[in-house]
Each structure stands twice: as structure tokens, then as C-alpha cells.
Amino acid sequence: MNDMTTTTENTVENTTETPAVLDASGVTMRFGGLTAVRSVDLKVHAGEIVGLIGPNGAGKTTFFNCLTGLYVPTEGKVSYKGTVLPPKPHLVTQAGIARTFQNIRLFANMTVLENVLVGRHTRTKEGLWSALLRGPGFKKAEAASHKRAMELLEFIGLEHKADHLARNLPYGEQRKLEIARALASDPGLLLLDEPTAGMNPQETRVTEELIFAIRDQGIAVLVIEHDMRFIFNLCDRVACLVQGEKLVEGTPSVVQGDERVVAAYLGTPFEGAPGAEEAAEVEAAEEAQGTTSKTSTTSTTSPEGETP
Ligand SMILES: Nc1ncnc2c1ncn2[C@@H]1O[C@H](COP(=O)(O)OP(=O)(O)OP(=O)(O)O)[C@@H](O)[C@H]1O
Numbered sequence: 001m002n003d004m005t006t007t008t009e010n011t012v013e014n015t016t017e018t019p020a021v022l023d024a025s026g027v028t029m030r031f032g033g034l035t036a037v038r039s040v041d042l043k044v045h046a047g048e049i050v051g052l053i054g055p056n057g058a059g060k061t062t063f064f065n066c067l068t069g070l071y072v073p074t075e076g077k078v079s080y081k082g083t084v085l086p087p088k089p090h091l092v093t094q095a096g097i098a099r100t101f102q103n104i105r106l107f108a109n110m111t112v113l114e115n116v117l118v119g120r121h122t123r124t125k126e127g128l129w130s131a132l133l134r135g136p137g138f139k140k141a142e143a144a145s146h147k148r149a150m151e152l153l154e155f156i157g158l159e160h161k162a163d164h165l166a167r168n169l170p171y172g173e174q175r176k177l178e179i180a181r182a183l184a185s186d187p188g189l190l191l192l193d194e195p196t197a198g199m200n201p202q203e204t205r206v207t208e209e210l211i212f213a214i215r216d217q218g219i220a221v222l223v224i225e226h227d228m229r230f231i232f233n234l235c236d237r238v239a240c241l242v243q244g245e246k247l248v249e250g251t252p253s254v255v256q257g258d259e260r261v262v263a264a265y266l267g268t269p270f271e272g273a274p275g276a277e278e279a280a281e282v283e284a285a286e287e288a289q290g291t292t293s294k295t296s297t298t299s300t301t302s303p304e305g306e307t308p
């Protein structure tokens, strides 16, 4: 069953025939009166690295939560490789989507290796009795899991810290460990929520290389980041969310040059933007009173790397 629609995506360069790994359509998430995500469509194809950007509070993490079953979207559906996903985190992981969190979620008092082994859990077939009785099947599976976990630690460059407690790792290494744990579930799609937050430029570059290497292993990637240099270097395609809506989607150069994206980051409402009319009215009223406001609506770095 092919779930792909034939609608044209005006800004999408990748028009290959491969089925979408991720196909989110019409995803809406409301919290009471607040619509955090409004009718967002997004596809990620095999072999792609797609970026999701937008000012603070734009709805990026909420969208991830809708994709991974942490939230049940108010409307819309999420398909993975042509199959609609049930909104349950463990079933989403089992299907093949893994993620990291904006606020790191490791088992602080477990070792680095144990954290990766936990991520492997969804792929081990050995049941409870086998584990309790520690039969040959269990021992074999345990050895295989251990081997795979060590390979992953080597891949992210943390094999020498396998027996350190996760809480003793520096921040940047904790972020990398989260990636290893996500990879342990053998995903076909990896969702990264601000993987370089708190990293220095050197660590950020290493992470960039790591994500390219992950993509080269055949895992599609959807990544949220505020670091525009990182996003535009890394991604084949970028979508920008503003106030829950997808404003622009296209290649890095298209998105980078779009004045609406720049305006969203600088906090300057453009014609037709959500809330632009009210903002214009407030500005006009302030001007009439002779009090010009210079406040900006976001504290994030602009696409040019300047602060507003
Ligand atoms: N569980 C929730 N209940 C109520 N409101 C929520 C909930 N989760 C998110 N929100 C609201 O939804 C909006 C979008 O938040 P979200 O965390 O998705 O933004 P974001 O784009 O990830 O921002 P940031 O770049 O700061 O991480 C915000 O107004 C937030 O307060």
C-alpha cells in the first residue's frame, strides 16, 4: 500500500520516487485555547536530513511529541514508511522512529553502556522467563546486545567511558550518549531536538559529522536546532515553523533568503503573518503617542547570527 500522495511540494527539491520515511499530514495540537501546532504537513524521505527551525515557542518540540506518540494530535495523522502510526511511544519506537530530547533524559545513575542497552530493549526478543532463568537464548541475546552497544559507543566516540556513570559526563557527551541510545533501537528515522544546545563550536562540528555519518548508514534524520549555520550546512531541506504554522519549506538557500524567516527570527511581523495585524495596530498606536517600542518577540539568534 502506497500512502504517498501526488500533491506537489513547491519547494521540495527531492522529487525521487522513494516512499516517504515520515509523512505527517495536517498535524494539529491544541492545549485548551492554545493551538501550538496548526495543520502541519511534513515529509522526510530516505537518505534525507531535514531541519525544523522557528523561534522559541513556535511548536517544534510539540510537533516532535505528536510524531512520537507522546501527544495524541488533536487532528492529523503520522505515517512511517506508508503505515499510519498509533500514538503510543513504544509502538512508534518499535515501528522505527527514535528520538532525543531537548532536555536530556538519561538514566543519570546508570553507566554509559547501560544507557545504550536500555535503548536496545525494544529490539531484543528474549522474554521475561528467558531473562529470569538466564537460559542460553538469553545469554546469547545479551552478548549480542552488549556487542552492538559497544559498537555504538565507538561510533559516537565514547567507548572509553562505557563504565562511567552518565551523570558524570560533560554536557556535550551526554547529548551524544542520547544519540547512541536512540540509535540502539535500530531506527529508520532519527528525530533530534536541539542536539547541539550547550555545545562549543568544536563539539558542534563533531556532531555535524556524526549526523552525516548516521545519514550515510541509511537513517533519515529530522533535526530541530536554533544554530542556523549548523542547520544550513547539514540539511537537504529546511522547514520553518512560526506560531505553530509551517511558514516556509525548501532548500537551505531558499529558506535562508526568505525574508519571512528572517522577520520571524528578528521579531518583525511581515504582512500576512499570524498576529501581524495586531502588531501593526499596536505600533501605529504607539507612534501616535510618540512612544516607539523596540522590543523583540524572540531571544534566539537570527539567521545571520546577530541578536535582534
Ligand atoms: N503540555 C503543554 N501544555 C500546554 N501548553 C504547551 C504544552 N507543551 C507546549 N505548550 C505550548 O506550546 C507552544 C509551543 O511550545 P514548544 O515547546 O513546542 O515550542 P518550541 O518551538 O519547541 O520552542 P523552543 O525553541 O523554545 O524549544 C508554547 O506556547 C508552549 O507553551
Ligand SMILES: [Mg+2]
Binding pocket: 060, 061, 062, 102
Ligand atoms: Mg523545543
